[in-house]
Amino acid sequence: MNTLSDILYRVPILAVEGNTSQQVRNIHIDSTKVGLNDLFIAIKGTHTDAHQFIPNAINQGALAVVCEILPEKRNNGVTYIQVEDTRLAAAFIADNFYDRPSTKMKLIGITGTNGKTTVSSLLFQLFKNAGFKVGLISTVVIKINNQDFQTKLTTPDSLTINKYLDEMQKDGVEYVFMEASSHGIVQHRTKALHFAGAVFTNLSHDHLDYHKTFADYRDAKKILFDELPKSAFALINTDDKNGDVMLQNSRAKKYSYSLKSHSDYTAKVLENNFNGLLLKLNDTEVWSPLIGSFNAYNLLAVFSVADLLGVDRLENLRLISELKPVSGRFQHFISEKQKITAIVDYAHTPDALENVLSTINAIRTKNEELFTVVGCGGDRDATKRPLMAKIAGQLSTQVILTSDNPRTENPDAIIQDMEKGIEPTDVKKVISITAREQAIKTACKMAQPKDIILVAGKGHETYQEVNGVRSDFDDLQHLKNYLNKFDK
Numbered sequence: 001m002n003t004l005s006d007i008l009y010r011v012p013i014l015a016v017e018g019n020t021s022q023q024v025r026n027i028h029i030d031s032t033k034v035g036l037n038d039l040f041i042a043i044k045g046t047h048t049d050a051h052q053f054i055p056n057a058i059n060q061g062a063l064a065v066v067c068e069i070l071p072e073k074r075n076n077g078v079t080y081i082q083v084e085d086t087r088l089a090a091a092f093i094a095d096n097f098y099d100r101p102s103t104k105m106k107l108i109g110i111t112g113t114n115g116k117t118t119v120s121s122l123l124f125q126l127f128k129n130a131g132f133k134v135g136l137i138s139t140v141v142i143k144i145n146n147q148d149f150q151t152k153l154t155t156p157d158s159l160t161i162n163k164y165l166d167e168m169q170k171d172g173v174e175y176v177f178m179e180a181s182s183h184g185i186v187q188h189r190t191k192a193l194h195f196a197g198a199v200f201t202n203l204s205h206d207h208l209d210y211h212k213t214f215a216d217y218r219d220a221k222k223i224l225f226d227e228l229p230k231s232a233f234a235l236i237n238t239d240d241k242n243g244d245v246m247l248q249n250s251r252a253k254k255y256s257y258s259l260k261s262h263s264d265y266t267a268k269v270l271e272n273n274f275n276g277l278l279l280k281l282n283d284t285e286v287w288s289p290l291i292g293s294f295n296a297y298n299l300l301a302v303f304s305v306a307d308l309l310g311v312d313r314l315e316n317l318r319l320i321s322e323l324k325p326v327s328g329r330f331q332h333f334i335s336e337k338q339k340i341t342a343i344v345d346y347a348h349t350p351d352a353l354e355n356v357l358s359t360i361n362a363i364r365t366k367n368e369e370l371f372t373v374v375g376c377g378g379d380r381d382a383t384k385r386p387l388m389a390k391i392a393g394q395l396s397t398q399v400i401l402t403s404d405n406p407r408t409e410n411p412d413a414i415i416q417d418m419e420k421g422i423e424p425t426d427v428k429k430v431i432s433i434t435a436r437e438q439a440i441k442t443a444c445k446m447a448q449p450k451d452i453i454l455v456a457g458k459g460h461e462t463y464q465e466v467n468g469v470r471s472d473f474d475d476l477q478h479l480k481n482y483l484n485k486f487d488k
């Protein structure tokens with residue numbers, strides 16, 4: 001068991017009041033979970049300042065409290081530790097409490113606007129198929145070898161990350177692939193972790209509600225690379241103009257991948273159709289069932305990481321060709337009679353939507369119409385709404401604007417924000433249907449044989465969130481139901 005002073009190692013402390021030799025049973029950032037002899041870390045959130053819950057935590061048995069502001073009324077027998085930033089302190093405390101689990105395995109962080117889930121999930125698959133014990137921390141799921149755990153955030157809080165890493169280590173996990181979101185990085189969720197490598201996929205317009213400027217958003221991603229140890233590798237997509245910036249202050253060993261120029265790792269797309277991709281990777285032709293040229297980048301990133309982690313090159317190429325598509329990422333099926341191609345994709349940023357639509361347009365023939373069903377989330381970056389609608393209008397033959405997790409916002413108001421982005425020349429091809437199921441049904445009804453329907457935004461998600469309530473909703477299931485019904 002840890003003493004309080006053990007778990008405060010490396011924490012930048014302003015003041016301590018009380019005994020630090022006591023044994024701490026557990027650590028929490030959520031007061032409701034605190035029990036006897038636990039430590040409570042009070043975080044000043046964007047919505048809630050957890051300092052108000054310090055008395056509750058103490059009533060529930062907390063023996064110590066880490067806070068930014070010392071409460072005026074302090075209890076005898078409780079130890080108070082004042083720090084400047086409780087999120088930062090939480091990261092070190094969690095790392096110490098679980099005895100530095102990230103140093104006992106190879107932890108790879110994957111960051112970038114798009115491709116994090118795909119790259120980390122494909123790496124998990126590849127290393128599992130290669131016979132290693134593996135862990136995954138992603139938006140979709142947390143995995144410890146064959147066990148799956150549900151997750152809410154892309155990058156969980158530092159206590160949760162370290163708890164899972166500890167369990168992974170106990171289960172013999174050798175490699176962990178973890179998504180590092182910009183929110184996670186600036187909120188110190190990934191601080192104090194020992195990374196064996198980091199990957200930068202790309203950077204485009206997203207999350208500007210949170211980071212305010214594009215430069216802040218870029219700098220958030222850069223922190224991951226700035227803080228890598230010398231022994232780690234820093235791998236960037238050099239075709240992205242923000243790639244080189246990531247490496248500027250990094251002490252790690254620097255590598256790049258590219259589809260366009262000379263780099264440490266390169267690939268060429270030889271074929272790209274609804275059956276998959278044919279790539280020239282490392283001078284060898286490799287076929288993959290993954291669809292879309294952007295997946296060439298993801299596969300190249302995966303190949304590069306596996307190579308940097310020492311996987312034999314021939315074995316690596318074989319494993320790459322066996323990788324299966326990731327759930328909700330360009331998942332598709334073709335209806336039996338009408339041969340309508342239905343695609344579900346998680347694209348919920350302007351850049352990702354443009355990528356998916358360009359990918360489909362590069363593959364489809366002129367007489368196959370493209371129907372796009374798309375919405376934008378509520379309580380999130382509103383500046384992307386008109387941009388996404390504009391892209392959908394420009395790159396589809398028919399667009400149905402609809403809802404996608406309106407959360408606490410009025411769904412019609414979100415759609416109106418989107419409509420503002422439609423170019424006058426595209427207005428005729430756009431209709432708005434607030435109910436997502438109705439929007440999907442309409443697309444299935446309107447589509448003619450061999451047409452293509454893209455339902456974008458939700459991907460693997462199986463819910464719709466309205467006013468804080470999540471109800472079941474599965475794009476793929478609705479597409480299957482209605483295409484079956486209308487398949488003549």
Ligand SMILES: CC(=O)N[C@H]1[C@@H](OP(=O)(O)OP(=O)(O)OC[C@H]2O[C@@H](n3ccc(=O)[nH]c3=O)[C@H](O)[C@@H]2O)O[C@H](CO)[C@@H](O)[C@@H]1O[C@H](C)C(=O)N[C@@H](C)C(=O)N[C@H](CCC(=O)O)C(=O)O
Pocket residue numbers: 029030031032043044045046047048049050053152153154155156157181182183184
């Ligand atoms: C904007 C944002 O990042 N919010 C995160 C942040 O919330 P917050 O600062 O508002 O925290 P809060 O809800 O005010 O609570 C503050 C503290 O009070 C505590 N509390 C609260 C109530 C109580 O009774 N007792 C108590 O102790 C909470 O446990 C928390 O520690 O800290 C919380 C605890 O770590 C996170 O759960 C929360 O994620 C929310 C749910 C969220 O939606 N985050 C998204 C935006 C996010 O982080 N997304 C990125 C990926 C984005 C992408 O790439 O697509 C991600 O990594 O998931």
Ligand SMILES: Nc1ncnc2c1ncn2[C@@H]1O[C@H](COP(=O)(O)OP(=O)(O)OP(=O)(O)O)[C@@H](O)[C@H]1O
Pocket residue numbers: 112113114115116117118119139154179181201202294295297298328329330345346347348351352353355356459
């Ligand atoms: N390398 C890439 N470049 C551009 N777009 C991509 C790339 N990889 C995936 N996409 C598009 O972005 C969508 C989201 O992919 P993915 O889930 O892998 O990204 P992500 O970074 O994890 O995003 P999020 O954090 O929002 O989950 C995909 O469905 C696809 O449309």
